[in-house]
Structures are given as structure tokens and as C-alpha cells.
Amino acid sequence: MSFKSRLAALFSSKGKLDHAIRLTESGKTVQGFALLSRLAAAGDGEAALRVGRAYLDGIGVPPSLEEGARWIYQSAKTGHIEAAFVLATLYTVGLPEGFEIRPTHEGLDLSHVPSAGPRHPDFHLGIHWARIAAEAGSPDAQALLGYILTNGPEDLRDPAQARSWYDRSAAAGCSQGHLGVALAILEDARTDEQLAAAARHLTEATKGGLGTAFDILGRMYESGSGVPRDLGRAATCFHEAAERNIVTAQARYGLMLLEGTGIRRHYGRAETWLKRAATNGDTQSAALLGDLCANGGDLPPNLVEAARWYRLAAEQKHAGAARALGLLYLTGSGVHQDPDVAAHWFKVASESGDTHADADFGNLILAGASATADEKQALHARFEKAAEKGDLVGAYNLGVCYAEGVTGEQSGREAARWMQKAADGVVNAQYWYGRMLLEGRDVQPDPTQALYWMEKAADAGMAEAQVAVAGLLVDGNINGRRDHEKALTLYRNAAESGNVDAMFSLAALYGGGHDVPENRPQAQIWFRKAAQRGNGLAQMMLGRYLCRGLAGVTDPVEGRIWLERAKAQNIRDAEAELALLDEAQPDDDD
Template identity: 60%
Template sequence: MSLKLRIAAQFSRDAKLAYGISLMEAGEDPARGFSVLSSLASQGVTEAQFRVGRAYLDGMGVPPSLEEGARWTQMAAESGHVQAQFVLATLYTIGLPEGFEAQKKVSIAANAQPRPRVPDFRQGGVWARKAATAGYPDAQALLGYILTNGPEDLADQQEAFDWYEKAAQGGSSQGHLGLGMAYLYRAQDDETRQRATEELKKATRGGLSTAFYLLGVIFEQGVGQPRDPSAAAHYYRQAAEKGMPAAQTKYGLALLEGRGVTRDMQRAETWLRRAALNGETQAAALLGDIYARGGELPPNYIEAAKWYRLAADQGHGPAARALGLLYLTGAGVHRDPNEAARWFRVSAERGDRTADSDLGNLALSGTGSEEEKRALKARFERAAQDGDLVGAFNLGVCLAEGVGTVRDERTAAVWMKRAADGVVNAQYWLGRMMVEGRGFETNIAEGCAWLEKAAAAGMTDAQMLLAQMLVTGRAVGGKDHARAMAMYQTAAERGQVDAMFALGAMYGGGHDVPEDRVEAQVWFRRAAERGNGLAQLMLGRYLVRGLAGVRDEDEGRRWLQRASAQNIDEAKAELAKLGGHEPAARVG
């Protein structure tokens, strides 16, 4: 700050204005600068009013206040200050506090709750038009936006396009962005789409995240030019780094799948986490998938449940179903079929037909009141009569098990057969009903054929039933323990807890496959950790007796206690034999 300017400020209003502005812009003494400018603003100096308004809006030299910032900005705007008119137009368009009055000085208590902001496109349009007509490029772009996105009686796409053109010609990045979006909106040919791309590229010079994001979409989808995953990833990254949640999701997904960029699970997780914490539902669902499936990162069902819940609470159907499955199996959450049913209903209401099948299966567990069961059956019946195969399957389940209606296995068989051509769950049920002689004459050959079809499609319940029949010799061709073991393995790797226990039992000996107690203990542990009581019993036995080569009586006792808490009588007997409560020494 020059001595000359300080001295001049004592005598000249213009010099005093320059002095206050320099104090604010240099950051030398913003509080003193605000004091100088506030004094001039009170005297009606337009530039000072504008500067005081910006100080309140930015919290520079004074505590921030949206209302006071808008009030002083409007004073300057009414005096013809073009930049103030643009700022005021922006404030009205974004939204000022409900009940805001420009002529009224506000006094807000320190603990007062902020009032909701109410966008006012009409007032925004009035002030934007004043600044736009005066030739202010960013105001011209803002007026184009208001004419594009405002109320129907205010909208005028052609006038908006004209203002975007003027703004772009004036060098406004927002003008280039609006013009690019307008070209995309009206594009009928690749030439126009390419013009849109060029305008959006110009908009990126101003660092606009929306421009980067839209270019990512253009190159990902091949709008007006061939698809280019590398270019799409590049633009998504640029927008992501500028804090745009939708771009963070897109870039995280590109890293997750290796689309246009080297696959990197760790960086994908980081970007998706940022997006999810910023409210991106799809990112939260993807994080749930990452933690549930594991892979390069170890499975973490507690984290999976957290992210699935975040997405499900925001209406993401598949995430709601995934959360229901976690409650059904007890992975990462306490096992609770009623909670599982609740999330399956949420998913089904959002159009997830797989969740409808899950609801049909859950109906067997007795979940819900009789009134709820009747309503569920009626819903399935309406869908079935409309030709919906999932509805036909679920109606068949209700009739087969007497859920919300009188048990009628013959009619159930009719609906199940109708659904079997398109619903894997129905193939399993049809096969099971045939081998059990429910609604049909017992037919092992045809029943196994349907079970094979469902098993080949990945239906773990079908794999389990076939494996059991192969163990006992009820399947076509008699016993086949090696094939049964392969089926248990497939189901276990897909998360079927009972299959994990069965695989442990197969490895444990007594079957026509090589015994491997170390591997048996591995599978017993996996099933035990997911709440299977018999697996907890077996893991306890293995550890107490050292059956897999390592004895750990203390841990074994804990697993036996957990099995006992599930009323496994053999676990209670094992604990009684152990007696005492002191941990045993660990031996090799």
C-alpha cells in the first residue's frame, strides 16, 4: 500500500474507494478494507455497495451473510452496476432464503437455523437480461440457462440459443457450455453433434466440470464420432478431480472395469468412495459389490452392508436386494429373514424382478402376518394372470406351501410348469416337486433334468439338491460323490453356506473322495463364520481335538459355545466333556 494512496484516501472519495479495494484484494487487512468500503456504501457509492455485497457473500473481512450480501448487491444492481446485476441474477436463480426482502436489513441470531433457499427464475431472468443487454458475456450465458431451464411460460429455446451464441462470442466459458448443450439437444446429424463437441472443448478452457463430464459421455457413447474409452476416461477424470460426484462414479467404474484406463481396484475404490459420500447412489452400490465380492481386495461384508444400505436408502433397487441377501445369510449383519424380506420388497417395488423371486422364496419362511401373505399372494396372482412368468412362479410357491391361501399342489404344479421356461427358480421348484411327488406322479428322471437345468444356470439350491441326491444315490445313475463334491464346491464358492458345510463334511472323510481334513476345516470355518450351527460344532471339534493338525482348545470351546447357543445338542455334549473354563495350551 503506497503512502501516497493512504494520504489521498483522507481527502478523495475515489481514492478512499481504491484504498478499501486494495486492502481487500491484497488480503493485507480485509477487516479494515471492509470498514472503509462499508462507509462509502452507506453514502451511496455504487462500486462500494457491490464490493460490500461480495464481502458478505465471500465472508471476506466480515462474517458471511447471504441475505446481507444479496441486499447490498441489489442496491448496486439498481444503480446500474452490471456485474452486480449478474451476481444478483445468479443469487435469485440458485435461490435466496425464503422471505428475503432486499430493502430489509437482516439480523440473524448466532444459533438460528438457516431458512430454505427458494429459486426464483423470474427475478433471476430480470436481472440477467439487464446485464446481458449491457453486453456482459457471463450474464448472457446465465440468461440462456434461465430461458432453457425456467418455468414453461418463461422458456424460449431459440432465444436461449441466441444468447449462448453471444456469450460464446464474448469469450464466456459458460456460453460455450450452453451452446454445446444446445447443439446436443437439437442435433439431428453427426455434423451438429461434432459442433457440440467443439463447443464443449472450448468450455473446458474455463475449467467447467460439466463440460468435461459431457465430453466423457460423448466419447463413451460415441455421440457424433466413434467410441473412445480412453478419451472418455480422460474427461471423466478431469471432471472427477474438480469434485463432480457423477464423474467420480464414472471414473471409478472405468478403473474398476479397466475401460480406457489401466484397471486399478484400489484407485477405483477411492473414487467411488468420494462419489458415494457426495450422494452418488450408484457409487455406493458399486462399493457394496466391491466389498461383497472381494477379489483383489479381501471380502468385507460389514463394509458391503454399509454401502448397500446407503444406496438402498436412496432407492437403488439392486442394492436393496443385495442388502436383503446379506440379512438372509447373516453376512456382515445379524441374520434376520424379516429384515431380508423388507429389503426384497423395497427392491421389488423398484422393478427388480429377481427380488420378486426372492420374496416368493421368503414367503416359505413364514415371514409377515397372514394379511400380508394374502396380499402378497394376490399380487402374484394378478401378475401371473397378466402373463408374467415371475408372478406365475411366485403364485406356484404360494399354492405349493399354502402361503396366503389353501395349499393346492396340483394347481401349483400347473403355474410352476408355465414359469419354468423362463424362470430359473421355477425350474428348481418344478424339479424338486417332481422328485418329491408333489403335484405330480414321482418322476426322478424328469425332475433331475429340470434340476440340472437350474443348476447349470447357477441356481445354488438346485446344485445343493442334486448333490444330496448324488450322495445318497437317489439321482439318475446312482451315487456319484465326486460329482456331488464338485456341485457343493460350485455352490459354496457362490456363497451358499450349507454347501460350505457339506463340502467340509465331504473332505472330512467317509465318502468316495480323498480325505483332506485341513481343507475340511477351512470350509467348516467359512460356514461357521456365517452362522451355520453344525459347522460351528465341527470347527469346534476339529480345533479341540486337533483333527486338522493344529489343536486350539480355547478357540474350539468358543465355537462349541456358539453352536450350543443355537441348540445343537452335540455341541452341549462336547462342552460337558471338556469341563472347566481355562484355555488349553496351543500345541503343534
């Protein structure tokens, strides 16, 4: 080419466009953008596309959706295929409410267009531009057209046509097309061959770096669907998807790191990924982080952090997290103690389907937590609905409502009816119903059946029932049945679970006078445990043991301390013991 020809080419539209592109690619974005803008204004479709992309990406110019859309539209109107695809994508992803791209004699009217706000897809305009680009041979547009035909409004959906466009896109090597084909196959997959075909397309899609493809392929490797089960490859896929901000993959990868599934266990990295997932809206990850902080994993428990993560999940109606947060407020653990706030979160958990939270909410209302009449009635209605469907926990909760008038109406007869139903599977109901039968509360007294139900609750590990049954077995008040050995076992089990009354009663059995071997050192140990927890009778007995040396060691100084504490609780025998102790002390003048 002659110098004159080369000079002419440089000043031609194409030459100017090539020069602008070189400027941009060499880092001179401002100069390149200025030249592209002049060419775009003169009607060059490629230049208009590049100007639009510059505005959308903020390259060489402040980012602007409005200006980007304006120039992309102008490029598409010239017949530029890629611009038509980009415009279709903008419409499909969604533009701010009120945003309208419409031509005027000056190009586009954007004077009344909002610059931000929620996105609202316009699939009808999207499919118009996607079809133009797809029919012109754009593989990306073909995949987008398949997506709209699959996921758009009902009047646009056409699965068969969508599959055809996905196939054409995939055949051209488009990753999005392969993903579309895989999803179409999985929608109706019935055979291993179909699953395997989907896996092959997903594998091709991952070559384009598609996070969704990595995520789905990871689940297939995890379950062995369409591919051999391989937890290591599953973890790798989830990691790739997580890095691409696929929230479900972040959660799954974090859990695999936490459990050491398919990958070496690493608590710190697990926590990092779970936090990313939780921050990105995965409520299950937020709830799990709350559990980890509350229970302590590789680190000590941190209830303040637990409350933070539970709250994040609870605010998104995660039932378990809402109940856990309610328990923290109820006990003042990691947060200030506030029964009313606890009741709020129990209510959230209850309304989100946690039946145990119903009971928690009811118990708080019973204890005096604030609740409106409507809230109480709604609680009663939920209990009643669950109970009538055969839910035993619901039956128990309804029984409590009737027994205590928690939600308004009080009826011992109805309480007994629902408690009896619940007793078939709810430990608390077994104990409650047993007590009703024992005391004859709104039912015909039946000591034999009372002991039967209370013993079931005791055998299930309910400490309160263990103490009650043990007392009945010590006294032999029901059908003359005495069994001090079993009573000792029941008291010990309840005591070891922290029941103070059981600690005292266990010590009393060990102290002698019963049908079990006397063991006063053990008696003193359990009297001390109960005394340290504020039991006045145990304080008196511990003082007596120490002052008299009943367990082999005499310590009148400590004994007096415990007797004084018992006296402060109005334990009359403590006064007598102190009097004896004073009489035994020699006068100072002697």
C-alpha cells in the same frame, strides 16, 4: 496532474473506492471493508456490489446471505450490471424459504427472513435481473438468461430465444455460453456434424474450468460421439470433472481406475474416487463399494465395510444393494443376524424392482419372518402382476405362494399352473414342478415328465435336483431307467458344490455294489467330507471304514470317535459297529 488535483482525486468518491479496493487486495480486508461500507451507504453502486460480495464470500466480515443480498440488490438498483447478474444468480440458484428482498424507506426489510433452510429458486425475479444485465451486454448474464429460458418454469421457456442468448454469450468468449450452446445442440443432435459442433463448444467451455463441460466431453470421447473415440482423453476429462465435484464423473473416473480403462489400473485411487462419489450421493458407487468390500479386490473381504456401503445405497432405494444388505442380515455376515431386518431390506429391494428379492422376501415370510397381512398381499400382487405379464420369475414366485400359502391363499392347482409356466425358464420351477408331477401333488402323476423337468434342473446345475435325479437313476424307478454312470457324475457335481447328501451318496457309489468301478479310497474321502459336515450316516460309514480298514488303512481309535458321533445321532448301525469293536478288544486281564 498537479498535486492539488491528485489530492482532490484521492478524496473523490472514485479515489476512495480505488483506495478501498487496494486495501482489500493488499490483505487489509477489514480496513478495506469499512471504507467500502461507507461508500456503499452513500449510494456507490460498485462499493455496494463489493460489500455484498464480501458478505457472500465472508471476506473481511462474517459471511451473511442476508447482508450480501441486501447490498447486491442495492447495487443493482443503481444500474450496476454485474450486480444485476449476481442478483439474478441468487434468485435462480434459490434463497431460503421465506426469504424476501424488498425495499423499504431504509433500504431492505430483512427482519423476518430465515438465515438457512432449503433453497427455493425464483425464476421470475431471476429472469428480470438477468435480462437487464444481458441486454446491457454482460456475457455471463446472457448465458444465465439462456439457462432460465431453457430450464425455468414452462411459462418462461423459449428454446429459440435461449439459443440466441447462448450464441451471443459464446461469441463474447463466455465459457457458460459455450456450454449452453453445446447443450442446446446436443438436445436435438442428429448428425455427426452437430455432435462435432457440440464437442467444439464443450472444448471451449472446458477452458473456463467448467466441470459439467469436462464431464460431457469425457462421455463423448468414451463413446466416440462427435470426436474420435479416445479412452485416455475420456479419463482425463472425467478426472478434471471429478476434481470439480461432478459426482457422475467421480463415479466414472473411479470405475475407469478400477478396471484400468483408458488409464493405468489403480485400486487405491479407484476406491478413493468411488467413495467420494458415494458420499456425494451416487448410489451406484456406494453399491459397487459394497461389492468390492464383500468380494475382496486387491484387499481381503471386509463384510462390515460392505454392509456400511450397501446400507448407504439401500437407504436411497438401490435395489441390488438392498438385497445384498438383506442377505448379510440373513446370514449374519458383517452384521448381527436378524431375519426380520433381512426381510425389511428384501422388501425395499423388491419394491425397487428386484424380482429376486421378491423371492427372498417370500422365502423369509415362509420361514416365519414377521410381515403384516398388507405386506403379504402386496407381495402377492407384485408376483401376480409380473406373472401375468409373462415374467417367469414372477410366475415361479406366485407358484410358491400358492403352494405354501405364503401370502394367504393356498392352492395346489394354481401352484402347479404357475410352476408349469415358470418351468420354461426358471431352474427352481423345473425342479419344483418335476417333484409335483413325481409325487402327484394336486396334479396327475407323470413320472416320465417328472424326470424330464427334474433332469433339466439338474443339467442346469441345481444341486438339489442333481441329487434327486441321481437317486432315481440309481434305483431305476422310472420306466426302468438305470444309469449309474450319470448318477455318479450328478452326485459328484452336487458334492463339489457343497451338498452334503450328495457327498454321502457319491461315497456310497464308490463303495461298491453298483454299475461303476469300486473305489474305496475315494469313498472314504467323501464319507469324511460328509461326516465333517454332520451327516450321521457318513459318520457311521467313516467309522466302519477306519475300524475295518476298508480303504486300506486301519485306525480304530479315530474310527471309534466317528462311530460315537453317529451313535449320538441315533444311527442304529453305529451301535452295532461299536459292539463289534468292543468284542475285538482284548480284556485287560488277558
